[in-house]
Amino acid sequence: MVALLVPLASDGWSQKGHDRSRATQQEHAQIYLIRGLFGVFSTGMDEMAAQLKAQGYTNVTLWSWTDVDQISHDIIAGHQNGDDAHIILIGHSLGSDAVVQVAQRLARENIPVDLAVTFDITENLVVPNNVGRFFNFYQLNGFGRTAVEPAGFPGEFSNIDLSSQTQLRHANIDNAPQLQSFVRQQIYELTHTHVMTVAARRKASPRG
Secondary structure, eight states: OOOOOOOOOTTOOOOTTTSOSSOTTBOOEEEEEEEOGGGTSOHHHHHHHHHHHHTTOOOEEEEETTOHHHHHHHHHHHHHTTOOOEEEEEEETHHHHHHHHHHHHHHHTTOOEEEEEEESOSSOOBOOTTEEEEEEEEOTTTTOOOOBOOTTOOSEEEEEEOTTOTTOOTTTGGGOHHHHHHHHHHHHHHHBTTSOOHHHHHHHSOOO
16 A cells, blocks of 8 residues: 555645646546536536646546446447547546446456546445556545455555545545645646656557
């Protein structure tokens, strides 16, 4: 497990100078944001979709937690047609559960998920080994749970306990500006050619 500290002080925590306003030199990415129950409480998913589109990411879509089949089919069909875009899954509450469920289905097809982020996942789900980076922001608030890191997980894995952050609760954890900024930074690092992460190098390398 990777130790990660995400301070949420009221005076603000920013990645100023790192969280770019425009996605210049951007590599292709498919970003799926998945809402939780009823699709009306996960407003942070809508906020991040708007932020990412404003940064220049064009393939950003919003889904319901009930859309696991459709999301999986969309990604698998694209992969079969030669699409090698970065796959990024982000969810809140039951949408977090859906993130892991989609990743599990993609694992059966040997399709990598470059980044998966969950906000208050509601079950102790096992994250499959096809995920490159996984971050679960959670609170022990009656809803949130820790995700399970399998033995031999090859990527980056973090459960980030925010139970002490009393200004957050299940309904608004995905609205926290500091957490949204962290997620955008992860996407930026993944999708820009001059930040040569392992995943970026793999995507940039010519096909054999």
